[in-house]
Amino acid sequence: MTVRRMDNVGIVFSDLEAAVAFFVELGLEVEGRTQIEGKVADQCTGLEGVRCDIAMLRTPDGLSRLELTSYVTPTVIPGPPKQPHNTVGMHRVMFAVDNLEDVVTRLARHGAEPVGEIARYEDSYLLCYVRGPEGVIVGLAEQLS
Incomplete structure (x- = not known):
């Protein structure tokens, strides 16, 4: 077996606090917050000079997690606004x-x-x-x- 379980789904936001408030209102619980930076972050993302704030949230049953991220560096690149549901990629x-x-x-x-x-x-x-x-x-x- 290659996959044991899904660990989390990650989504990048420019306004991390608004994203956390939204998902907490939905019923997710904040598991923890941290800031990530350094060589490992650069290696994993393929970016240089990564510094990002992360909030990890979990569903009330504890089985699923959502990682909300906001990049301090490099600068966040905004996505196309209001992509239609049939856009290729995670939607x-x-x-x-x-x-x-x-x-x-x-x-x-x-x-x-x-x-x-x-x-x-x-x-x-x-x-x-x-x-x-x-x-x-x-x-x-x-x-x-």
Whole structure:
């Protein structure tokens, strides 16, 4: 076996505090914060002079983690604003939630806006994509009983 488990998903933001506040509102818990720099950071990223702030968040069940990063150096390169969902590359991270409509309302206070609308998949799920901090697409899924 090559992969034992997924350790985390990482997303780069220019405003780390806004990103942390958004994902905490969603229900993730801050596991820790640190600043990374030096030779190992440069080697892993293929960049020179890396210094970045990192906040590691975890889901309440402790099984999944999200690494939020903001580069101090080198300068953050902004991505294209509001990329459509069919753009090649990583385009969303999805979370299971208990009350999708309530979550969408709460996240709106942090600037989230729906990508489309809340959709019902058969009698199984309510699904919705929202644009979170800096345009990142966040999927929300509520399993129906």
